[in-house]
Amino acid sequence: MLIVQKFGGSSVADAEKINRVAGIIADTYADGNDVVVVLSAQGDTTDDLIAKAAEINPKASKREMDVLLSTGEQISVALMSMALERMGLPVVSLTGWQVQMRTNFDYSNARILSCSTERIQQELDKRRIVIVTGFQGVNGMGDITTLGRGGSDTSAVAIAAVLHADKCQIFTDVEGVFTADPRKVPNARKLDEITYDEMMELASLGAQVLHNRSVEMAKRYGVDLEVLSSYVRKPGTKVKEVVKNVEQMKISGIAKDNNVSRIAVVGVPDEPGIAFKLFRVLANSKINVDIILQSIDRNGTNDISFTVSEADYEKTMQLVEERKDSLHYKELYGDKKVAKVSIVGAGMLTSSGVAALMFEALSDAKINIQVISTSEIKVSVLINEDDADKAVQVIHNKFFD
Ligand code: ADP
Ligand code: ASP
Ligand code: MG
Numbered sequence: 001m002l003i004v005q006k007f008g009g010s011s012v013a014d015a016e017k018i019n020r021v022a023g024i025i026a027d028t029y030a031d032g033n034d035v036v037v038v039l040s041a042q043g044d045t046t047d048d049l050i051a052k053a054a055e056i057n058p059k060a061s062k063r064e065m066d067v068l069l070s071t072g073e074q075i076s077v078a079l080m081s082m083a084l085e086r087m088g089l090p091v092v093s094l095t096g097w098q099v100q101m102r103t104n105f106d107y108s109n110a111r112i113l114s115c116s117t118e119r120i121q122q123e124l125d126k127r128r129i130v131i132v133t134g135f136q137g138v139n140g141m142g143d144i145t146t147l148g149r150g151g152s153d154t155s156a157v158a159i160a161a162v163l164h165a166d167k168c169q170i171f172t173d174v175e176g177v178f179t180a181d182p183r184k185v186p187n188a189r190k191l192d193e194i195t196y197d198e199m200m201e202l203a204s205l206g207a208q209v210l211h212n213r214s215v216e217m218a219k220r221y222g223v224d225l226e227v228l229s230s231y232v233r234k235p236g237t238k239v240k241e242v243v244k245n246v247e248q249m250k251i252s253g254i255a256k257d258n259n260v261s262r263i264a265v266v267g268v269p270d271e272p273g274i275a276f277k278l279f280r281v282l283a284n285s286k287i288n289v290d291i292i293l294q295s296i297d298r299n300g301t302n303d304i305s306f307t308v309s310e311a312d313y314e315k316t317m318q319l320v321e322e323r324k325d326s327l328h329y330k331e332l333y334g335d336k337k338v339a340k341v342s343i344v345g346a347g348m349l350t351s352s353g354v355a356a357l358m359f360e361a362l363s364d365a366k367i368n369i370q371v372i373s374t375s376e377i378k379v380s381v382l383i384n385e386d387d388a389d390k391a392v393q394v395i396h397n398k399f400f401d
Helices: 015-030 045-056 062-086 118-125 152-162 196-204 212-221 274-284 310-322 354-364 385-400
Strands: 002-007 034-039 091-094 101-103 112-115 129-133 136-138 144-146 167-172 193-195 225-229 237-240 253-269 292-294 301-308 331-344 371-375 378-384
Touching: 002 015, 002 152, 015 034, 015 062, 034 062, 034 118, 034 152, 045 062, 062 091, 062 129, 062 136, 062 144, 091 118, 112 152, 118 129, 129 152, 152 167, 152 212, 193 196, 196 212, 196 237, 196 253, 196 331, 212 225, 253 274, 253 310, 253 385, 274 292, 274 301, 274 310, 301 310, 310 331, 331 385, 354 378, 354 385, 378 385
Parallel strands: 002 034, 002 167, 034 129, 091 129, 101 136, 167 225, 193 237
Antiparallel strands: 101 112, 136 144, 225 237, 253 301, 253 331, 292 301, 331 378, 371 378
């Protein structure tokens, strides 16, 4: 079998952990498999590099940030190869450039366009274990790019897809995908299986256990994906197209996202073209808008509120302020202290009252809901950031206890 194994930053944080992971890789190889390993930067390396850059230039260009951040993964692959060399195993480390992981030009958040199999396959043919840097690629100019925080999962899935690997295993510091973040919700349950669609929603809504684009890619190419522990050798969570919902669960999980800010444009004229003008301006500046809510008409005016990531908050406020005259609004409010808490589950398609149960949990805990947004398999609420952890816990209790 051809197996792609990805290990996250905490799994390779120090020498002892690198040796432990080398043991997992060596066993997989000894079983007769071809093994391609994708690694993240060790521990907090990426954060430390970001802090280092800020000391020199807080407004460093994204291009230079990518040159810097990509070094973290290069350290990991070299060290892991050395650990395997010491065990007497044939191994080679390769960077994003060496495997021709091609991306677009979106520095710091690049998308993978293609990945060559040539070099990796040559090495596998020599029966070598191949260790590849996660998180990085090269664009059409040959510049180094990075895929966005948590992007090593996507590197691993991309490599599994182009190599038609039999399995892509994402090893991390928890035993799989849980019904909520197991570090925050002690009674969270491990799921044996979850669908690509549900996992994609959970990942996009804040469950950082998988990079959302990795799940999207796994679904598109039908990659056999599993999330499992680097520390305990037992089955983790399979992410797949269809699952057996033996427990008939109404929802699969709860996610929280603190990286949300809410902006309210109050008292805009109730006439065609206003929403277009507002969101065109944001789109032109590449600002991603998430939840949008427009109130009903009150004496010829209404209010539009929407959310953007905290990183885009200042820029968004500035852009809307600058257009006060053309948008003709009365007031502008912004709030960074909001969080989005969401429930996700394909079970919602067939069972009713799921949203009501979530709202009941919040009501019992006296947590005020600011905005509600729903789609086929999710319900999200915006609430005060200070209530977010408690909200996740009470909703979890309501659905799973
Ligand atoms: P890695 O460094 O291995 O990529 P991450 O920190 O990116 O690991 O992701 C693993 C973390 O995701 C866990 O430690 C856990 O706290 C968090 N997490 C959030 N939501 C969930 C969930 N629903 N199931 C499992 N882990 C979750
Ligand atoms: N090292 C990168 C990060 O910390 C990528 C990853 O870990 O997936 O975001
Ligand atoms: Mg991660």
